[in-house]
Amino acid sequence: MTTARRFIGKDCVVTGAGSGIGRAVALRLAAEGGRVAVLDINADSARETLDMCGADHKGFAAVMDVRSETSIAAAAGQVAKAFGGVDVLVNNAGIEIQGTIEETGPEIWDEIMAVNLRGPYLCSRIFLPQLLARTEATGGAAVVHNASLMGQVSSPRLAAYCASKAGVISLTRSMALDFATKNLRVNCVCPGIIHTSMLERRFALEPDRAEAYRRTSQRPPVHYIGNPEDVAAAIAYLAADESRFVTGSALTIDGGVGAA
Numbered sequence: 001m002t003t004a005r006r007f008i009g010k011d012c013v014v015t016g017a018g019s020g021i022g023r024a025v026a027l028r029l030a031a032e033g034g035r036v037a038v039l040d041i042n043a044d045s046a047r048e049t050l051d052m053c054g055a056d057h058k059g060f061a062a063v064m065d066v067r068s069e070t071s072i073a074a075a076a077g078q079v080a081k082a083f084g085g086v087d088v089l090v091n092n093a094g095i096e097i098q099g100t101i102e103e104t105g106p107e108i109w110d111e112i113m114a115v116n117l118r119g120p121y122l123c124s125r126i127f128l129p130q131l132l133a134r135t136e137a138t139g140g141a142a143v144v145h146n147a148s149l150m151g152q153v154s155s156p157r158l159a160a161y162c163a164s165k166a167g168v169i170s171l172t173r174s175m176a177l178d179f180a181t182k183n184l185r186v187n188c189v190c191p192g193i194i195h196t197s198m199l200e201r202r203f204a205l206e207p208d209r210a211e212a213y214r215r216t217s218q219r220p221p222v223h224y225i226g227n228p229e230d231v232a233a234a235i236a237y238l239a240a241d242e243s244r245f246v247t248g249s250a251l252t253i254d255g256g257v258g259a260a
């Protein structure tokens with residue numbers, strides 16, 4: 001548990017905050033004093049995350065689908081009303097559907113791109129005025145995208161997912177350059193194997209879950225699977241003022257997998 005309080009007075013938005021890494025990020029920012037808009041396509045899980053932030057937490061939970069401009073604009077309106085601006089935007093929502101390009105029809109390709117790549121673009125674009133208003137008022141704001149190690153290297157039967165995450169890393173660099181002089185920093189994290197429901201869904205496709213877990217745990221050189229809090233700690237660093245000289249970077253959090 002952290003004792004740092006880097007987000008006191010900061011207003012934060014986290015997408016896909018109802019589960020896994022997004023939930024851990026929301027809890028971390030709240031634990032460090034931030035006010036968090038907990039946004040997810042799933043209303044119940046967003047509410048659950050908000051409740052976990054504690055009874056005295058001043059944030060709110062709302063339904064938002066990152067595939068929909070209308071839905072994002074509605075959530076941005078709620079954020080503007082409740083917070084009056086945004087210091088930290090974490091574009092975390094993402095989906096994984098496995099397949100080679102032969103197995104991935106255009107509808108699946110488009111769905112993965114809509115959530116994983118168009119989502120971060122749209123959310124950044126729609127929340128941009130609120131982020132820029134804050135940079136003018138306070139001297140800095142930060143966007144952190146959740147990309148993936150799979151955007152830096154590749155893996156069999158993950159064609160669309162890997163392409164979408166490589167796109168997120170590229171988007172990070174472009175946004176970092178375009179807004180550097182406006183004091184809006186833009187970075188991404190590239191997690192490796194992290195124990196969330198996304199990974200459990202992958203295990204569910206295996207004949208022997210326990211054996212799949214054991215095998216997967218041995219893949220990182222550290223010989224264990226990361227947890228959502230490992231990624232949340234890195235996202236909090238990139239979102240905090242102490243990383244003020246860091247922009248356009250892709251921080252790998254993978255127990256050494258990508259080093260091999």
Ligand SMILES: NC(=O)c1ccc[n+]([C@@H]2O[C@H](COP(=O)([O-])OP(=O)(O)OC[C@H]3O[C@@H](n4cnc5c(N)ncnc54)[C@H](O)[C@@H]3O)[C@@H](O)[C@H]2O)c1
Pocket residue numbers: 015016017018019020021022039040041042045064065066067092093094095096115146147148149190191192193194195196197198199
């Ligand atoms: N788990 C891993 O091993 C791993 C590794 C690298 C990167 N990532 C990335 O981390 C992010 C979070 O993944 P996770 O592992 O926590 O998965 P998860 O499935 O536990 O959480 C994803 C969350 O996103 C929400 N979501 C899905 N579609 C949405 C939409 N259209 N609009 C808004 N919210 C939506 C879900 O409801 C869920 O709460 C994803 O971008 C994923 O690609 C995960």
